[in-house]
Amino acid sequence: MQRVPLTPAGFQKLQEELERLLKVDRPKNIQAIAEARAHGDLSENAEYHAAKEQQSFMEGRIKELKAKIAMAEVIDPSKIRQSKSAFGATVKVLDTEADLEYVFILVGQEEADVKQGKISITSPVGRALIGKEVGDTVVIKVPARTIEYEVLEISFE
Numbered sequence: 001m002q003r004v005p006l007t008p009a010g011f012q013k014l015q016e017e018l019e020r021l022l023k024v025d026r027p028k029n030i031q032a033i034a035e036a037r038a039h040g041d042l043s044e045n046a047e048y049h050a051a052k053e054q055q056s057f058m059e060g061r062i063k064e065l066k067a068k069i070a071m072a073e074v075i076d077p078s079k080i081r082q083s084k085s086a087f088g089a090t091v092k093v094l095d096t097e098a099d100l101e102y103v104f105i106l107v108g109q110e111e112a113d114v115k116q117g118k119i120s121i122t123s124p125v126g127r128a129l130i131g132k133e134v135g136d137t138v139v140i141k142v143p144a145r146t147i148e149y150e151v152l153e154i155s156f157e
Contacts, residue, residue: 003073010111011074018065029055080156085129092153
């Protein structure tokens, strides 16, 4: 199995979700199944079927989280000292065509959240930025157009 790179915050988020599922959501679901079962005929009991479906989804997510936590490779960006962009780097770039600045945080697929500026190191932009230094220019072909970014700043926080 392949290791899953995570920042300490991403690792903690997975652990918290797992704990919530195990200690809060699962007991609530068990109670909901018991209450629905008490209503009688299970074949036409929509509440029972919904609770069982929720249980199936929850158990699958618990299994997935346990696997990801077991395979996690926690990398603390604040301990990285280098001039090239890598996992965990905060990279400030300039879109040379649009003259707009963007800040990307390079993370693993599990933590990617474009709204927060967190992009996966396996995404086209993430792959293009890995190994670059301040002053480098990267050209990325995306379906809509070709983007050219100039790397302005790299930090590890």
